[in-house]
Amino acid sequence: MRNAQLPAGAFGLESAVFPQGPALNPDIRPAPAAIEAPFPVLPRPYDAAGLAGLAARYGSPLLVVDCDVLRAQYRRLAAALPGVVLHYALKPLPVPAVVRALADEGACFDLATNGEVDLVRAEGISPLRCIHTHPIKRDADIRHALEYGVTTFVVDNPDEMEKFAPYAGRAELLIRLSFRSPEAVVDLSRKFGCDADTALELMRQAKRLGVEVRGLSFHVGSQSRSPETKVHAIDACGTLMAEARREGLAALGTLDIGGGFPIDYVEQATPIEEFCAPIRAALARLPADTRVIAEPGRFICGPAGTVLTTVMGRAFRDGCWWYYLDDGLYGSFSGQLYDHAHYPVEPLFPGEGAAEPSVLAGPTCDSVDVIAEDLALPPLRAGDILVGRQMGAYTWASATDFNFFPRARVLPVNV
Ligand SMILES: Cc1ncc(COP(=O)(O)O)c(C=O)c1O
Numbered sequence: 001m002r003n004a005q006l007p008a009g010a011f012g013l014e015s016a017v018f019p020q021g022p023a024l025n026p027d028i029r030p031a032p033a034a035i036e037a038p039f040p041v042l043p044r045p046y047d048a049a050g051l052a053g054l055a056a057r058y059g060s061p062l063l064v065v066d067c068d069v070l071r072a073q074y075r076r077l078a079a080a081l082p083g084v085v086l087h088y089a090l091k092p093l094p095v096p097a098v099v100r101a102l103a104d105e106g107a108c109f110d111l112a113t114n115g116e117v118d119l120v121r122a123e124g125i126s127p128l129r130c131i132h133t134h135p136i137k138r139d140a141d142i143r144h145a146l147e148y149g150v151t152t153f154v155v156d157n158p159d160e161m162e163k164f165a166p167y168a169g170r171a172e173l174l175i176r177l178s179f180r181s182p183e184a185v186v187d188l189s190r191k192f193g194c195d196a197d198t199a200l201e202l203m204r205q206a207k208r209l210g211v212e213v214r215g216l217s218f219h220v221g222s223q224s225r226s227p228e229t230k231v232h233a234i235d236a237c238g239t240l241m242a243e244a245r246r247e248g249l250a251a252l253g254t255l256d257i258g259g260g261f262p263i264d265y266v267e268q269a270t271p272i273e274e275f276c277a278p279i280r281a282a283l284a285r286l287p288a289d290t291r292v293i294a295e296p297g298r299f300i301c302g303p304a305g306t307v308l309t310t311v312m313g314r315a316f317r318d319g320c321w322w323y324y325l326d327d328g329l330y331g332s333f334s335g336q337l338y339d340h341a342h343y344p345v346e347p348l349f350p351g352e353g354a355a356e357p358s359v360l361a362g363p364t365c366d367s368v369d370v371i372a373e374d375l376a377l378p379p380l381r382a383g384d385i386l387v388g389r390q391m392g393a394y395t396w397a398s399a400t401d402f403n404f405f406p407r408a409r410v411l412p413v414n415v
Contacts, residue, residue: 184221328362
């Protein structure tokens with residue numbers, strides 16, 4: 001029971017090795033667990049002093065989520081796709097304040113896991129505003145969503161269709177089609193989705209089982225560089241819907257066109273109005289009574305997220321300054337690995353002194369944990385803050401606490 005006598009924190013080693021405790025740089029405060037309301041107001045454009053004030057008050061690393069930006073993105077996409085019912089996909093940023101802000105805008109929600117079901121449920125969202133779109137589910141997952149009151153699910157294969165036989169009359173299905181999208185940064189039609197013939201076969205199977213198929217869905221890929229695959233997918237789904245009606249298989253009244261709407265990173269994306277113009281034209285070719293829905297994630301939450309991270313220390317190696325930050329590839333920058341994103345990152349205060357070759361590294365002991373190399377930055381010191389923009393989507397959501405470096409705290413602002 002030796003540990004029982006040790007003081008709390010780092011297994012007691014801090015106190016054992018440094019009885020007085022080393023002086024901590026007051027700028028580098030480990031982030032505590034959760035931030036509660038009231039949340040601050042942060043006018044835009046953000047100024048450096050305002051952001052630094054947030055880091056000083058709430059700690060670092062910090063993910064600032066601006067609800068005004070969430071609302072603006074939602075409205076912008078809704079205006080670019082009139083008549084399309086937008087279901088915010090929770091996965092890129094599953095945060096209660098985001099759900100609340102979008103619910104107030106009138107958004108619906110796209111859920112894929114029990115955790116996402118629990119989150120919207122805890123926020124008091126009506127299940128009638130939600131769909132469940134994971135193509136592969138355990139029976140317990142189906143029951144969990146049904147118990148909440150979600151009735152729309154997605155399938156893409158016969159085994160999955162079979163799972164709905166016990167729920168005939170309680171669940172309505174969308175069949176997910178696959179349209180490969182090599183131009184998307186993340187092609188989502190490799191792992192999920194079926195072809196048109198399989199879709200028709202699934203409709204026949206559903207008829208035998210007495211299960212209702214209500215429509216089709218697809219997700220061509222995330223951060224699409226061009227709308228062409230979506231346009232092709234909409235046209236192909238229109239043809240398939242007509243065929244299903246002709247064969248008397250199902251009256252497919254719903255088409256779910258997925259997510260994938262792109263945003264700017266270091267690389268600029270096509271403006272959303274331009275991106276959606278050919279999509280609107282394709283939707284106009286569908287029967288007028290088709291209910292069209294979409295599952296945008298990144299477009300809504302990506303631009304709303306700003307990461308503040310602090311230099312923990314630095315070293316001069318091989319002619320370069322290496323700056324070790326308190327956030328990295330195992331944290332908010334995990335999207336550089338999983339999501340292939342390149343975020344604009346810069347010092348919060350430009351500083352003085354000539355730019356020098358610099359590397360930004362994450363805090364963990366893993367050598368892969370390097371955020372950016374070949375940068376030219378003015379000299380930074382421990383305690384200096386860097387700011388990463390466009391970091392709301394697939395960043396914090398896929399972060400870990402590897403090496404016991406806690407992931408960034410989420411601070412909603414302009415709630
Ligand atoms: C089924 C489904 N819907 C929606 C999304 C959100 O996509 P995006 O963030 O590209 O809009 C994803 C992302 O993986 C997804 O898998």
